[in-house]
Amino acid sequence: MKTRILGLLAAVSLVATLVVGWRLPPTEEQAGYARLIAVHPALAWTAYIAFGVMALGSLLYLLPATRSRKWDRLAGASGEVGVVFTALMLVTGSIWGRPTWGTWWVWDARLTLSALMLALLFGYVALRKVDMDVDRRAIISAVTGVAAVLVVPINHFAVTWWRTLHQGRSAATLAPSSNLDGSYLRAMFLGMVAMMLVYAWLLIHRIRLERLEEENRGADLAVALAERRAEAHDGAVSGAPDGGAVVGS
C-alpha cells in the first residue's frame, strides 16, 4: 500500500517534470534544446545514486558485523535498476548532443566513462546471474559492487579534470545567479526528485521480487527433494527398474 503511494508520487512528479521542462523558455546558447536540462542531469544523478546504493549494500554485506542476505538483495536490485537510468542517461545525452553539439557521440572523458558505467553494470548484473552457491556469489558480487562505484566520482569530476566536449557541471554551486537562471535550476531539481522517486519505487519492487524468487527457489528445492525421496522409496518397493538403469550406466 505504501509502495502504491510512492508509485503515485513518482508518476505525478514525473508528469510535473515533463510539463515544467516542456515550458522552459529557450536559452541564449541552446535555444529550445535547453529543455533537456529537466531530464538528462536527473537521470545521470539517479544513475550515480543507484551505483552508490549498490556499493553501500555490497559494503554492508562484506562487513561481518552487518552481513545479511537483505544487503545483497539491495545491492543487486540497485545495480539492476541502475542499468535503466544509466542507459536512459546515455540515450537522452545522445539525443541532446545531436542538435546542440552536432554529433550523437564522441569519445571524450565524460562520455567514455558514462559508457563504462553501463558496461560495469552489465558485468555486475551478469555476474549475479552466474549459477553458483548463493553466499559465494554474494561475496564476489559485493567486491565487484564496491569496486565499480569508483567510476562515479571519476566521472563526476571528469568535466573538471579533463577537456571534454561535454559541458562543465551545471550545479557546481547552487546559486541560481552563477550560471543557471532560476527556472532551469528548479526544473533540474524537480526532475531529480521525480527520478529519485521512480528509482525508489522500482528498487522496492525489485527487492520484493528477488525475495520471492529466493523463497521460491528454496521451496522448489524442498519439493524436488521430497519427490526424489518419494521416487527412491517407490523404486525400492517395486524393484527399482529406473534406479537399476542409473547404476548400470
Add this chain to the structure above:
Amino acid sequence: MTAVHQPSPPVRATGTNRRRIAVVIAIVVAAMGFLVVKGLGDATVYFLTAHEAVQQKDDLGTRRFRVEGLVTDTVRPAGDTVEFEIISAGIRMPVSHRGDPPELFKAGIPVVLEGRWSDDGSRYQSDEIMVKHTNEYREQNPERTDDYVGKEQA
C-alpha cells in the same frame, strides 16, 4: 556448473578471510585505476586549444587533431566552405571549414573542430564542427516569456 552442490558452511569472516577480501578489493581497485588512467589517456587530451595548436604548429605538421576555441565574429561563407577564426588565450587561428556547420553554430560560442593544418600552414582545414555549449542557461528574450516567469514566481 562444475560446482557440486553441498551445503556451504556459513561464511564467518575469520581473520584470514577478511585479509583475503581486502587483498581482492585492493587488486581490483588497482586494476581499475590502471585501466582508467591508461585507457583514458586519449580521451583526456580530447582537444588542443587554439593557442596550443598555433604554438605546436611545426610539431603537428599536417596530422589530424581536434582544436577548441571561441568563434570570433568573422564567420563568412565562401563557396562550399565557411571561413572563420577561433580564439583562445588571445591567440587567433584562421579556419576554413568544408561542409555544413551544425544548427547552433554562430559567432561567440566555443567549438571543437576536427581537421588539420593546411599544407602551407596558413589555416586550419576542418571537416567537422562540434558546438561546445557551456553550462550557461540564460533565458533569451526575457520579455517574451514574462507570462511564464510571472506564473512561476507566483
